[in-house]
Amino acid sequence: MNAKKPLAPRDNGAPDYKNYLHPAMERNYGRWKYHRGIRPGVFVHVSDSGESLYTVRAGSPRMLSAPLLRRVCDIADKFCQGRLRFTSRNNIEFQVEKEEDIQPLIDEIGRVLRFPVGGTGRSFHNIIHTQGWLHCNLPGTDAAGVVKSLMDLFYEEFTHENFPQRVKVSTSCCTINCGGQTDIAVNLQHHHPPAIDHVTINRCELPKVISICPVLAIRPDRTGGRDTVEVVEEKCMYCGACHAQCPALEIRDGDTDTLSIWVGGKSASTRGGPSFMRLATWGLPNNPPRWPEVGDAVRRILKAYQAGANEYERVGEWIGRIGWKNFFAETGFEFTKYHIDSYRWARTTFNTSAHVRL
Amino acid sequence: MNAKKPLAPRDNGAPDYKNYLHPAMERNYGRWKYHRGIRPGVFVHVSDSGESLYTVRAGSPRMLSAPLLRRVCDIADKFCQGRLRFTSRNNIEFQVEKEEDIQPLIDEIGRVLRFPVGGTGRSFHNIIHTQGWLHCNLPGTDAAGVVKSLMDLFYEEFTHENFPQRVKVSTSCCTINCGGQTDIAVNLQHHHPPAIDHVTINRCELPKVISICPVLAIRPDRTGGRDTVEVVEEKCMYCGACHAQCPALEIRDGDTDTLSIWVGGKSASTRGGPSFMRLATWGLPNNPPRWPEVGDAVRRILKAYQAGANEYERVGEWIGRIGWKNFFAETGFEFTKYHIDSYRWARTTFNTSAHVRL
Amino acid sequence: MPDNELKLPLLDQLEEGPWPSFVKDLKEQAARRPQVGQLLEQLEQSYENRWDYWRGTAINVPGYGGGIIARYSDLGEKFPQVAQFHTIRVIESPGFVYSADALRQLCDISEEYGAGIMQLHGMTGDILLLGYDNEKMMDACEALMDNGWDLGGSGNGMRTIPCCIGPARCEMACYDTLMLTKYLTDKYIGYLHRPEFPYKFKFKLSGCGNDCANSVSRSDMPVIGTWRDDIQVDQEAVTRFVKEMGQEWVIGNVTSRCPTRCIHLNGDQIEIDNRNCVRCMHCINVMHLALAPGKDRGATLLIGGKRTVRSGDMVASVLVPFQKLDSDGAYRAFSGIVERIWDFWGEHGNEHERVGEFIDRVGLGTFLDGVGLEPDPQMVANPRSNPFIKFEEYAAPRLDGEPHKAANVLNREPDREEDYEGEQP
Amino acid sequence: MPDNELKLPLLDQLEEGPWPSFVKDLKEQAARRPQVGQLLEQLEQSYENRWDYWRGTAINVPGYGGGIIARYSDLGEKFPQVAQFHTIRVIESPGFVYSADALRQLCDISEEYGAGIMQLHGMTGDILLLGYDNEKMMDACEALMDNGWDLGGSGNGMRTIPCCIGPARCEMACYDTLMLTKYLTDKYIGYLHRPEFPYKFKFKLSGCGNDCANSVSRSDMPVIGTWRDDIQVDQEAVTRFVKEMGQEWVIGNVTSRCPTRCIHLNGDQIEIDNRNCVRCMHCINVMHLALAPGKDRGATLLIGGKRTVRSGDMVASVLVPFQKLDSDGAYRAFSGIVERIWDFWGEHGNEHERVGEFIDRVGLGTFLDGVGLEPDPQMVANPRSNPFIKFEEYAAPRLDGEPHKAANVLNREPDREEDYEGEQP
Numbered sequence A, B: 001m002n003a004k005k006p007l008a009p010r011d012n013g014a015p016d017y018k019n020y021l022h023p024a025m026e027r028n029y030g031r032w033k034y035h036r037g038i039r040p041g042v043f044v045h046v047s048d049s050g051e052s053l054y055t056v057r058a059g060s061p062r063m064l065s066a067p068l069l070r071r072v073c074d075i076a077d078k079f080c081q082g083r084l085r086f087t088s089r090n091n092i093e094f095q096v097e098k099e100e101d102i103q104p105l106i107d108e109i110g111r112v113l114r115f116p117v118g119g120t121g122r123s124f125h126n127i128i129h130t131q132g133w134l135h136c137n138l139p140g141t142d143a144a145g146v147v148k149s150l151m152d153l154f155y156e157e158f159t160h161e162n163f164p165q166r167v168k169v170s171t172s173c174c175t176i177n178c179g180g181q182t183d184i185a186v187n188l189q190h191h192h193p194p195a196i197d198h199v200t201i202n203r204c205e206l207p208k209v210i211s212i213c214p215v216l217a218i219r220p221d222r223t224g225g226r227d228t229v230e231v232v233e234e235k236c237m238y239c240g241a242c243h244a245q246c247p248a249l250e251i252r253d254g255d256t257d258t259l260s261i262w263v264g265g266k267s268a269s270t271r272g273g274p275s276f277m278r279l280a281t282w283g284l285p286n287n288p289p290r291w292p293e294v295g296d297a298v299r300r301i302l303k304a305y306q307a308g309a310n311e312y313e314r315v316g317e318w319i320g321r322i323g324w325k326n327f328f329a330e331t332g333f334e335f336t337k338y339h340i341d342s343y344r345w346a347r348t349t350f351n352t353s354a355h356v357r358l
Numbered sequence C, D: 001m002p003d004n005e006l007k008l009p010l011l012d013q014l015e016e017g018p019w020p021s022f023v024k025d026l027k028e029q030a031a032r033r034p035q036v037g038q039l040l041e042q043l044e045q046s047y048e049n050r051w052d053y054w055r056g057t058a059i060n061v062p063g064y065g066g067g068i069i070a071r072y073s074d075l076g077e078k079f080p081q082v083a084q085f086h087t088i089r090v091i092e093s094p095g096f097v098y099s100a101d102a103l104r105q106l107c108d109i110s111e112e113y114g115a116g117i118m119q120l121h122g123m124t125g126d127i128l129l130l131g132y133d134n135e136k137m138m139d140a141c142e143a144l145m146d147n148g149w150d151l152g153g154s155g156n157g158m159r160t161i162p163c164c165i166g167p168a169r170c171e172m173a174c175y176d177t178l179m180l181t182k183y184l185t186d187k188y189i190g191y192l193h194r195p196e197f198p199y200k201f202k203f204k205l206s207g208c209g210n211d212c213a214n215s216v217s218r219s220d221m222p223v224i225g226t227w228r229d230d231i232q233v234d235q236e237a238v239t240r241f242v243k244e245m246g247q248e249w250v251i252g253n254v255t256s257r258c259p260t261r262c263i264h265l266n267g268d269q270i271e272i273d274n275r276n277c278v279r280c281m282h283c284i285n286v287m288h289l290a291l292a293p294g295k296d297r298g299a300t301l302l303i304g305g306k307r308t309v310r311s312g313d314m315v316a317s318v319l320v321p322f323q324k325l326d327s328d329g330a331y332r333a334f335s336g337i338v339e340r341i342w343d344f345w346g347e348h349g350n351e352h353e354r355v356g357e358f359i360d361r362v363g364l365g366t367f368l369d370g371v372g373l374e375p376d377p378q379m380v381a382n383p384r385s386n387p388f389i390k391f392e393e394y395a396a397p398r399l400d401g402e403p404h405k406a407a408n409v410l411n412r413e414p415d416r417e418e419d420y421e422g423e424q425p
C-alpha cells in the first residue's frame, strides 16, 4: 500500500445524532404519546406537548448514487427543515409538521426521485438485502436484482396496506445469510460439496479451513506433491463455511445452485415471540435478471396468507395455527424429505405428539 | 446350568384375553358410550346396549405375595364373576354390574386386603416405579420404599379427587430411568464420574464400554500391566451409561448420590401434547427408609399446583402458564445453574425472546 | 425362618402408614418362604448402607434369548437363599385382564418353584415372578409354558407389548388395542424370544390420544388411536351440557383450551373446523356425553420414544399420520411397515442404538427412504431452519462408515474403535 | 464512458417496472464515473454466467484493523477501473437521522475519491461507500475523519451498532436507544477499530419488544426495552376503544392473543395480571391510545444471536432480565457486564467462535459463572430434561482442552489440529 498520509487512529465514534434530529423530534424527544396511520406510507406521531410530526416513508433501493442522494437532500431542505432519516429497512423518511405539507412532499418525491410512498403498517415492506454479485466475494446469486424484481411485482402491495399484518422479506446471496430472519426470505442453496483447487490453496490456511467445518468433513491431504485438503463427501452438508474461510474450497456452482424460499421468521417478541424461518420450497432456478420463479413462489405464499390469516397474525403465526400440512396444501409446494431437518437440533423439530390433521 | 429338561421354544404368545374379559366387557366390547365418576375410586361405563359396568379401583403396592394375590382373586370370585384387571399404574380394578354391589365390594377390599379405593380422576394417582435395591443390579436408591413413603403421605390425595387434574408420579432408581415420564418424578442423581475397578474389568468388554459413552469420555488405558480404561473427568457428565454396560465402571456412590425432583412431564396428546419433565430441585438426600425430604418437596409442588392451577391443567401446563419464575417462587426451590441444560439440545431450552416476568 | 427372627429396624418403619406395605406382605411371606426373609435382610442392609448387592448376568432358557433377569447376591455367603434370585418375565394378558383362576395358577407356580412373590406389572407390561434359582427357574418356565403362559422380552429384541383397556371398557377407543397387542405379540414372538435387533424395540398401544398406555415417551413405536372424519357431535347433549355448566365455563374449559382453536361455542351449539382439529381429545374428554371420536377410525403410528440413558429423554414422533386397523389387510399393511423398519434399522443400526437414536444419526429423511414411507408435513412440528441439505443427487445417505462422524451423530463407535486399536500398546 | 456505450442486455431489463431501479441510477452515474460503468459490465457478466468475479483480501488503514472491505476483480484486465473496488464502512448516525448537509458531505467525499455510489445502510447499520482503489481509499478515510465521520467495524471486533428510532419518534421506547448506541460506540471504539475478539460481536438496540432493530436474530447482544411496573392503562380510552371496535373484536384481537392470557376485558375495562405479563407488546401495539409500557423502564439484555453459517440460525436468549438504563451508574453497570463477557469469551473462546457458539460449547451455566451473573429462571424456556449435570464440586467447567470434545461441542479445533499434525507426511 502506498498511502501518502498514514492515518493515526482518530476514533471519532458515532456522529452526534442530536445535531441531526428533526426539530420536532428534538423538542418532543421521549415525549411521544401515540401514533396513527394516515394513509399507506404516512403516519403521524403526537406528543405530550400536543405537537404532531407527520412522516412520509419513501421506498428506496438502498444503493444510491451521489446525485440521487443529493436530490433526496434537496427535498429534505425544501420540506423537512433539512433533516431526514432512514429506516432499518432502507426506506427514507421525510418528516413535516403540517398536515398540508404531506401531499406536496409526496408529489415531489414522486416527481424528483420516482420513489414510491408506502411500506408501512400492513403492507409488503421494503425488502432488506445483501451485496450479491455487485460487491461480495462469496455470492452465488445477486441481491439487488432479486429485490428489484420482487418489488416490481409487489409494488401495489408496498403502496397499500392489505395484509393481515406487516410482511417483511429478505434475501441473501450465500448460505452465510447476511440477510434477515423474516416472514419470507429468498436464500441461496448449494447442492454439492465444495470443489477444491489444489493449486491455489494456501498452506497457511489449511488448519483454519480444516477447523471451520462444523461436521469435520475436511481432512489434510497431499495431492500432486502439495499439502492440501480433502472433503469427505458423505459428511459434508454443503454449508459453505469453508468457502467463506478459503476461496480454494469453491462451494458455488452456477449450474446446480438454486434458490430456496423460507417462511415464518420473526424477530419481534410480540405474542409467541421470535421464530425461525422454515423451508417452504427449494430448487427454484437461479434465474437472472428477473427470477420469475421466485416471484411466483412468493406470490403463492402471499395469496394464501392474505386469504387465510387472521388480523395481526404474522406469516409464521398463521402457519402455526393452520399447520404445515395446510400450508403446503394451500401454497401447492411439495413437502419433501429435504424439508425435514437433519442437523444438530433435528429431533426438536419433529412432531412429538399424536397431533395430526386428517 | 443344569436344567433337567431343556425347553424347546414353545412360543405361546400372549394369553387369550377374550377368556379373561368380564362378561359385561365381552358383551359390550367396543360399544361403550360414556363413563361417569361415581365417587373417588369408582366409575361407571355405560354401553350402547344400556348396560352399566361399575369399576372399583384399589391401590396396590404392585409387589404381591402369592397369598395376598389369592385373597385378591377370592374377592373377584365373590363379586366380579371371577374376573379382574390391573391398570397401567398397577392398580387393581374390580368390576360389578350392579350399583348396590359397590359398597360391599369396597368393604371387602378394605377388610381383606387393606387396599385403599381411589386413584381415579383428579386424584394423586398410584405411583409407578421400578426395582430398586430389591432386585436390580444398578440402583442407587430404592423404589418400592420411596413409593410407600410417598403414598403414605399422600393417602388422602389418593382417596379424594381434589386436584385441578390427574396427578401422575413416578420414581426411578438409576439414571437409566425405567420409570415413567410424569407430572412429578423422583429420580437418582449422580455427582461424579464412575470409579474404575481395574482388577475386575473385563478385557472383552472394553470396546463396548468405550463405545457406549455418549460424550467420548472413556479411553483405553493400561494400568498395572492390564488393559483397562480411563475416564476423562472433564468430559464425563455422570450419565451412568457405562455402568449399565460394565459393572467395573461404578457410577454409584452412597455418600454423594442424591435424589432430584422433576416436574411437568406428560404423555397424553391432550391440548399442547406430550411434554418432558424438567428439573425442579436436586440434591435431596437419599434418605431411607422414609425419604422425608422427598416427601416435603413433592408436597410443596402439590400445594402450589393445587392453589394455582386452573381446572384441567396438568402440572406442566400450569407451569407453562405461570412461568418458571413463578414456579420457583411459589415452591421456594432455588433455581441454580445446574437447572440450565448443558446437553445436546441445550440451546433449544433457552428463553429466546424478550419475554420476561418482572 | 419365622418372621420374628428378622432384624429389620429400617424396613420395619415401612410397615407403618395407611398405604399397603410391601414389607408387611413380604414379612408374612417370609414366614413361609425363607428366601423372602433373606431378601428383606439384604434389603435392610441396602437401606443401612445405601448400597446395592445384586450382580446381573445373562441366563437363558435353552431356545430362548431372553425373558430371565438373572441376579446373584454379593452377600450370597451371608444370605445363601438369595445367592441366586432370578426374575422370570411373563407376557401379560392384553389389557391386563385376568380370570381369578389364571392368577391362582401363577400363584401356584410361583410358590412351587420360586419365592412366591410377583409384581403386577413391570413397567414394560410383563408379569414379574421373582426369586428363582438356576434350576427352579427352568422348572418354573416349563410349568408356565405347559399352562399356556409365555416368557416376556429382554435383551435386544422386541419387548412385551402392553396396551390400554381400549374397546373392552372405554368409549374413546379408536381401534382394538387388545386384539392388536395379541396379534403383534403372537406374530413376532420369535423376535421377542430370540432377540437379534441392534437393541430393544418396544411397542405400546393406546386407543386414543389420551395415551393411557404412556406410549409416546416410553416406546419405540407408539400406536395411538385416532379418526379421520369429523368429531361426532350430539347437539342436544351439547345444549344440556351448556345449560348445566354455563357458557362461560364451556368457553373457559373447553373451546379456549383447544390447541388449534378450531372448536367454537355458538350459543349452545358446538361448531368444529375439523380440518384443523389435531385430535387432541380434550373437548371429547370434557364433554364425553356430547362429543365422540369420528367413525372412520384407525391409529397414528409414531417412532423413536425412549427414556434417559445416553440420548436424554426422547418422545416419539409421527411416522404414519393415519393407519387403518380394522381388517386383515390393514393389519398386514401395518406389519409391513414394522418389518421394513426392523429390516432397515436391523441392517444399519449400531449395537445398542435404539431406533430413535438411529434416526437421529441417519436423519429422518433417510429413514423414510429406507423404510419406504413418503415424507409428510405432519411428521414435523416445523420444517428445517437451516439450509444444510444433503441432496441425494450427489451424496449417499449417511448410513455406514464415515458418516457416523457427522455432527448429528450420537453413537460414534467406528471412531472409537479406531482410537482403541490405535492406542493399544 | 458514456451510458450508451454500455452493453447490458440483461441488466437493462432491471430498468423496467415501477420500483426505483438501481441499474438506472448506476447507469446515470456511469456517465460521470467510468468505474460504475465497468461495475455494471462486470455485473452483466455475472448475470450472464451466474458467476461472481470479486476476490477479497484484508486491507487496513494504518492504525485500524477493520472498516474496509477490499475487493479485487478477477476481470481486472478487462475492466481496469474496477480492478480495485473497495468499500468503506462508515459508522451511521444513531437512529439513522441525518441533516441534508451531512449527507451532502458524504456525497462529495464519495465522488471525490470513489465511485460516487453508496448504500444506506448496510445490514449491520453502516453507511457503505463503494468503489475506492487502494490509494483513494486512504484519502477518502482521511477526508471522512477530518469531517468527524469514523470507520465502521469489520473482522473480529465489536461491530457498528444500529438502533431503532426509539424516543426520538416512538411512544413505545423504554430507554434511550440513540444515546446508548452512541455511548457504546464511543466508549468501545477501540474494540471496533482494532479487533481482538475471538470473532465479531454485534449489539443491536431496540426500544421495546417490537424489536424494530431486529436484534434477537441478528446480534450477539440484543438490548430490548422493557418495564418492571404495571402497564399504564387509561381506562377512559379503553372504554372509547371498546365502543369503537366492539367487545368481541377486542377479545378476539387483543386479550385472546396475549401469550400468557393475563389480560382480560371486563365489560369495557381492561384488567391485567401484571405478574404474568411477559412484556410482549401486543396489547399495547393494538390499543396504543389506551395502553402504554409502565413507568419503571429499562431493558432486557440477551446474548448469542447470529445467523446461519456453521451453527445454523440462533436467536439470542435472555441474559439479564432487567437492566436500568437511565443514569451514568446504570450505564456503568451495563458496561461492566459487557466487559466481563468480552473478558471471559475473549480468554476462552476459540477463533471464529461467536459468543452464542461459545455458550453452546461451555454451557450457559459455566458462562454465567464466568461473567459473574446469577442464574435466573427467566433465562430458560424450560429447565433441563436430562440428569446429566456436571456438578462442580468435582470437575472443572469445560473450557479448554479436553472438554472441547464433549457432545455439545460445536467447534472442535483442538481435535482437528491434532489430526492435522498427526497425519502430516
Ligand code: SRM
Binding pocket: A035, A043, A086, A087, A088, A089, A090, A091, A119, A120, A121, A125, A126, A128, A165, A166, A168, A180, A181, A182, A183, A265, A266, A267, A268, A269, A270, A312, A314, D095, D163, D164, D165, D166, D169, D170, D171, D172, D210, D211, D212, D213, D214, D285, D286
Ligand atoms: C421506522 C422503524 C424503526 C426504525 O428505527 O427504522 C419502525 C417503526 C415502527 N414500528 Fe416497527 N419499525 C421498523 C422496523 C421493524 C422491524 C425490523 C424490520 O422490519 O426488519 C420489526 C421486526 C420485524 C420482525 O418481527 O421480524 C418491526 C416490528 C414492529 C412491530 C411488531 C409487529 C408484530 O406484530 O410482530 C410493531 C407493532 C405493530 O405492528 O403494531 C411495530 C410498530 C412500529 C411503529 C408503529 C412504532 C411507533 O409507534 O412508532 C412504527 C411505525 C411503523 C410503520 O411502519 O407503520 N414494529 N418493525 C422501522 C421501519 C422499517 C421499514 O422501513 O419498513
Ligand code: SRM
Binding pocket: A129, A130, A131, A135, A136, A137, A138, A176, A177, A178, A179, A244, D056, D069, D071, D087, D089, D121, D122, D123, D124, D125, D126, D127, D128, D152, D160, D200, D202, D217, D218, D219, D305, D306, D307, D308, D309, D354
Ligand atoms: C455488507 C453486508 C451485507 C449488506 O449488503 O448489507 C455484509 C457483507 C459481508 N458479510 Fe455479513 N454483511 C453484512 C451484515 C451481516 C449480517 C446482518 C447484521 O449484521 O444484522 C449478518 C448476520 C448476523 C450475524 O452477524 O450473524 C452477517 C453475517 C456474516 C457472516 C456470518 C457470521 C456468523 O458467525 O454467522 C459472515 C462470515 C464471516 O464472518 O466469516 C459474514 C461476512 C461478510 C463478508 C465480509 C464476506 C467475507 O467474509 O468476505 C461480506 C462483505 C461483502 C462486501 O463485499 O461488502 N457476514 N453479515 C452487511 C454489513 C454492512 C454493514 O456493515 O452495515
Ligand code: SRM
Binding pocket: B035, B043, B086, B087, B088, B089, B090, B091, B119, B120, B121, B125, B126, B128, B165, B166, B168, B180, B181, B182, B183, B265, B266, B267, B268, B269, B270, B312, B314, C095, C163, C164, C165, C166, C169, C170, C171, C172, C210, C211, C212, C213, C214, C285, C286
Ligand atoms: C385404567 C386406565 C387404562 C388402563 O388400561 O389401565 C385409564 C383409564 C381411563 N383414563 Fe387414562 N387411564 C389409565 C392411565 C392413564 C395414563 C398413563 C399413566 O397414568 O401412567 C395416562 C397418561 C398420563 C400422561 O399424560 O402422562 C392417562 C391419561 C388420561 C387422560 C388425559 C389426561 C390429560 O388431561 O392429560 C384422560 C382424559 C381425562 O382426564 O379426561 C384419561 C381418561 C381415562 C378414562 C376416563 C377413559 C374412559 O373413558 O374410560 C378412564 C377412567 C380413568 C380414571 O382414572 O378416572 N386418561 N391415563 C389407566 C389407569 C391408571 C391408574 O391406575 O391410575
Ligand code: SRM
Binding pocket: B129, B130, B131, B135, B136, B137, B138, B176, B177, B178, B179, B244, C056, C069, C071, C087, C089, C121, C122, C123, C124, C125, C126, C127, C128, C152, C160, C200, C202, C217, C218, C219, C305, C306, C307, C308, C309, C354
Ligand atoms: C423391571 C423393570 C422395572 C420395573 O420394576 O418395572 C426394568 C428393569 C430393568 N431395566 Fe428397564 N425395566 C423396566 C422397564 C423399562 C422402561 C419402561 C417401559 O418399558 O415402559 C424403560 C424406559 C423406556 C425405554 O425403553 O426407553 C426402561 C429402560 C431401560 C434401559 C434404557 C434403554 C434405553 O435405551 O434408554 C435399560 C438399560 C439397557 O437396556 O441397557 C434398562 C435395563 C433394565 C435392567 C435390565 C437393568 C440391566 O441392564 O441389568 C433392569 C432389570 C431389573 C431387574 O432386576 O428386574 N431399562 N426399562 C421394567 C421391566 C418390567 C417388564 O418387563 O415389564
Ligand code: SF4
Binding pocket: A130, A131, A132, A136, A137, A138, A139, A140, A172, A173, A174, A175, A176, A177, A178, A179
Ligand atoms: S450473504 Fe454471503 S454473498 Fe451475500 S453479502 Fe453476505 S457474505 Fe456476501
Ligand code: SF4
Binding pocket: A193, A194, A212, A213, A214, A215, A216, A217, A218, A231, A235, A236, A237, A238, A239, A240, A241, A242, A243, A249, A251
Ligand atoms: S461445505 Fe460445510 S460441511 Fe462441507 S466441507 Fe465445507 S465447511 Fe464442511
Ligand code: SF4
Binding pocket: B130, B131, B132, B136, B137, B138, B139, B140, B172, B173, B174, B175, B176, B177, B178, B179
Ligand atoms: S431404573 Fe435403573 S436401577 Fe431401577 S430398575 Fe431400571 S435399570 Fe434398574
Ligand code: SF4
Binding pocket: B193, B194, B212, B213, B214, B215, B216, B217, B218, B231, B235, B236, B237, B238, B239, B240, B241, B242, B243, B249, B251
Ligand atoms: S458416566 Fe456417562 S459420560 Fe461418564 S464415562 Fe460413563 S458413559 Fe461416559
Ligand code: SF4
Binding pocket: C164, C165, C166, C167, C170, C171, C172, C173, C174, C206, C207, C208, C209, C210, C211, C212, C213, C225
Ligand atoms: S388411551 Fe384412550 S382408549 Fe385407551 S383407555 Fe385411555 S382414554 Fe380409553
Ligand code: SF4
Binding pocket: B271, C257, C258, C259, C260, C261, C262, C263, C272, C276, C277, C278, C279, C280, C281, C282, C283, C284
Ligand atoms: S379434539 Fe382437540 S384439537 Fe380437536 S376440536 Fe377437540 S380440543 Fe380441538
Ligand code: SF4
Binding pocket: D164, D165, D166, D167, D170, D171, D172, D173, D174, D206, D207, D208, D209, D210, D211, D212, D213, D225
Ligand atoms: S422497537 Fe419499540 S421503541 Fe423502537 S421503534 Fe420499534 S416500537 Fe418503537
Ligand code: SF4
Binding pocket: A271, D257, D258, D259, D260, D261, D262, D263, D272, D276, D277, D278, D279, D280, D281, D282, D283, D284
Ligand atoms: S404486553 Fe403481552 S403479555 Fe403483557 S398483557 Fe399485553 S399482551 Fe399480555
